Amino acid sequence: MKRVIVVGAGSISREYALQHFGPPTNTRVVAIVDSNIDRAKELASDVGSAQAGAVVVAKGGNKYRSAPEQTQGVAVAHFAGLASAVEQVESELVYIGTPPVTHAGLTQLALGARRHVLLEKPLAANADDADTIVAAAAVARENHGVVCGVNIGMRYNAAVREMRHQLKLGRIGEVIRGHLRMHYGQWPREWQVQPWCAGREQGGPLREVGTHFLFGLLEVFGHDSVRRVRADVVYPDGADGVAAESAVDGELELSVPGRAAPLVISVTVRTDGTEIHPNGKDLYELELVGNADTSLMLFDFTSLRVLKGGVTVDSPLVRSADYGRKACVEALFREAAGEGDEDVGNRLVSSSEARGAQRIIDAFLSSGGEWVDLGCD
Numbered sequence: 001m002k003r004v005i006v007v008g009a010g011s012i013s014r015e016y017a018l019q020h021f022g023p024p025t026n027t028r029v030v031a032i033v034d035s036n037i038d039r040a041k042e043l044a045s046d047v048g049s050a051q052a053g054a055v056v057v058a059k060g061g062n063k064y065r066s067a068p069e070q071t072q073g074v075a076v077a078h079f080a081g082l083a084s085a086v087e088q089v090e091s092e093l094v095y096i097g098t099p100p101v102t103h104a105g106l107t108q109l110a111l112g113a114r115r116h117v118l119l120e121k122p123l124a125a126n127a128d129d130a131d132t133i134v135a136a137a138a139v140a141r142e143n144h145g146v147v148c149g150v151n152i153g154m155r156y157n158a159a160v161r162e163m164r165h166q167l168k169l170g171r172i173g174e175v176i177r178g179h180l181r182m183h184y185g186q187w188p189r190e191w192q193v194q195p196w197c198a199g200r201e202q203g204g205p206l207r208e209v210g211t212h213f214l215f216g217l218l219e220v221f222g223h224d225s226v227r228r229v230r231a232d233v234v235y236p237d238g239a240d241g242v243a244a245e246s247a248v249d250g251e252l253e254l255s256v257p258g259r260a261a262p263l264v265i266s267v268t269v270r271t272d273g274t275e276i277h278p279n280g281k282d283l284y285e286l287e288l289v290g291n292a293d294t295s296l297m298l299f300d301f302t303s304l305r306v307l308k309g310g311v312t313v314d315s316p317l318v319r320s321a322d323y324g325r326k327a328c329v330e331a332l333f334r335e336a337a338g339e340g341d342e343d344v345g346n347r348l349v350s351s352s353e354a355r356g357a358q359r360i361i362d363a364f365l366s367s368g369g370e371w372v373d374l375g376c377d
Contacts, residue, residue: 033078
């Protein structure tokens with residue numbers, strides 16, 4: 001059983017520590033690290049309870065608020081810093097679920113200690129940090145056989161795979177345009193309690209959610225498909241403020257084999273609750289429109305349906321698929337063991353691939369409405 005140090009005691013780390021690391025992935029959490037030592041201690045206690053057999057529940061139905069129903073057993077170790085944890089606790093994997101500005105330093109530290117790394121998206125808060133992580137990962141792999149991967153579940157998402165399959169079958173004919181819509185009742189979302197999520201430096205809806213869908217788009221059309229992007233970005237406190245974007249209207253141009261003209265995908269972000277789902281929930285849609293008035297729509301992250309004239313045809317092709325938390329961990333350890341996988345859709349997401357999605361987001365945020373050329377590795 002592989003031993004895991006979980007860095008970060010916030011929402012996503014709590015989900016991973018209590019819901020995904022454990023018998024289902026043949027792993028065991030051995031330590032929690034957080035600069036807020038009280039939060040580290042609390043999660044360490046909860047992990048100990050779960051390992052002792054306590055039932056873990058998602059409070060209010062929210063997986064990011066997972067907690068054991070009762071306290072029992074012995075808490076795992078907890079630390080305020082990763083350096084102490086890797087020095088004092090034996091482990092094979094370091095999971096990093098901390099704010100993006102910390103990713104580069106923590107990844108370098110973990111790889112330097114010859115631990116495999118599973119890193120949360122977005123890869124980093126800026127281009128320099130992203131390049132640092134990619135370079136460190138390459139050196140660690142080459143010199144020590146240490147693996148660094150990024151948790152982006154779109155790779156393992158059955159709805160994305162089926163979208164790609166349906167396009168190959170010609171289900172909607174030639175794709176003539178696309179739309180990516182990410183519309184929220186509020187930002188940050190109710191469960192995102194950390195201040196950085198609302199900030200421009202490392203938070204915001206494009207980084208936090210756009211990473212998923214832009215990576216999914218690259219999975220469908222190829223990681224070198226995006227040629228240029230542009231966006232008009234609105235900030236609630238102005239261009240020189242610190243708050244994250246409140247609205248985005250943008251476009252991506254993709255180069256698609258067999259198509260002479262670029263494929264244009266529009267991108268909209270709303271955070272004022274005015275264009276959300278009729279049921280009051282946040283709206284997440286990636287729609288690809290064909291030339292026969294038929295489209296494929298990825299919705300709610302892990303579901304896929306076909307529309308004809310804007311109306312859903314039959315039942316969804318995929319409904320509420322797994323988002324690949326378990327698959328991601330399994331892919332990392334397969335790669336660490338040198339086993340790999342012939343199916344690209346089962347492979348670990350590399351830091352270099354994750355950097356492709358980040359470059360698109362960085363270009364959106366910096367474009368000022370003008371086209372920005374880029375190439376994704």
